[in-house]
Amino acid sequence: MDSAAVDRFEASRGRLASLAYRLLGSAADAEDAVQETFLRWQAADRARVGVPEAWLTKVATNLCLDQLRSAQVRHERAAGAWMPEPLLEGDPMLGPADTFEQRESVSLAVLTLMERLSPFERAVYVLREAFSYGHAEIAGILGITESASQQHLHRARARVGAERRRGAETDPASARRVVEEFLTAAVSGRTERLVALLTDDVTAVSDGAGLARHLLRLRRPERVASFVRAGFRPTPAKRRLAGGSPAFHIARVNGCPAVLAVIDGRVVGMVAFGIGDGRVASLHGIAATERLGRLSDAWGRHEPDAPVIDAW
Structure with missing residues (x-):
């Protein structure tokens, strides 16, 4: 394949990756879909491809659809243990973030809801x-009618x-203040x-x-508060399980404020927050090692702010 064809693909790689991530909720699966798209681009009769960007988008989207429809994926997700893979702010796979809709579409809350x-x-x-x-473009990509x-x-x-109705978008500074207060209350037992x-x-x-076979889903403020308080209560057993005493940092993950539990530069747990009207509307907690690899690697290359809590 000549360098011009490679360059044309590389110009679309970032967009294809962020598209695949939104469709699959997994950075690793998205990278696989993009690589398979490249192989098909390599094998294609490119002289007959009128609009390369549209061709690449169609191939990548349909590869993702094939995976979503596969029996193995349906079984894993139907088992109730699937969650999106979180990404640290600045990860190129998060893609476009110019509009509220673009930012919202990559939040953990919406990625989880899209399972429905x-x-x-x-x-x-x-x-x-x-x-x-x-x-009209979507119809062409998916092979369906506009209607x-x-x-x-x-x-x-x-x-x-x-x-989307749970509250208007909150500016990052205000959201951080809510999360800081929430974390302080959780650790202190208030x-x-x-x-x-x-x-x-x-x-x-x-x-x-990371230990439950199925996701834990909770509603009602009293029940959620009790669960959070129990989760953030420091105990020797939790320190042994985590491999030490974590420091707690506030960062942005998938466009939302999040608390990261960090030990020796390694992220061992994360809670992402959806904020609406100055309060916490949703929480997504992840501690399974296989879900935190990319986030932890990115954190290791990151210059973090001082921890909100440095001794747990």
Whole structure:
């Protein structure tokens, strides 16, 4: 393959990766999809490809759809233990973040909610909301009619819309203040203050410190506050499990504020927060090592702020 064809693909690599990540929720799977797209580009009769960007988008999207429809993936996700892979702010796989819709589409809350969508609904939602494709273009990518694309988008927005109605976007400084106060209350055991910092319809999803076979899903402020307090209570057993005493940093993960538990530069746990109207509307806790690899590697190359709590 000549250098011009390679350069043309490389110019699209970042966009294809962020598209695949939104569709699959896994950076590793997204990289595999992009690599397979490259191999197909390499084997294609490129002289007959009218618009390379459209061709590459179509191939990558349909490779992701094939994976979402595969029996193994359906089984793993239906088992109730799947969560998106979190990415640290600045990771190129997060892709475009110019609009609220683009930022929202990569949040852990929305990526988790998109599990409720069919593969076609998920693809239409991502192509439209995150990449601003028109319905005619989406129809061509997916091999469906424009009317079908519009119907898929309508259903997807209805299913994801509950999260979008939970509050307007909060500026990073205000969101950080809420998370700092929440973390301080959690570690100090101030359960009543935790409840006051949660919205009435708060939701929490956790992988149970990486030990649970199924995700833990909680609702109601009192129940979520009690769970958070128990999780952040320091004990010798937790320190042994984590491999030491972590420091707690606040960072941005998938466009949202997050608390990272860090030991010797390694991220051993993470809680991402959805903030609405000055309170916490959602929490996503992840501690499974296989989900934190890319985030931890990025953190190791990062110049962090001082920890909010340096002795746990």
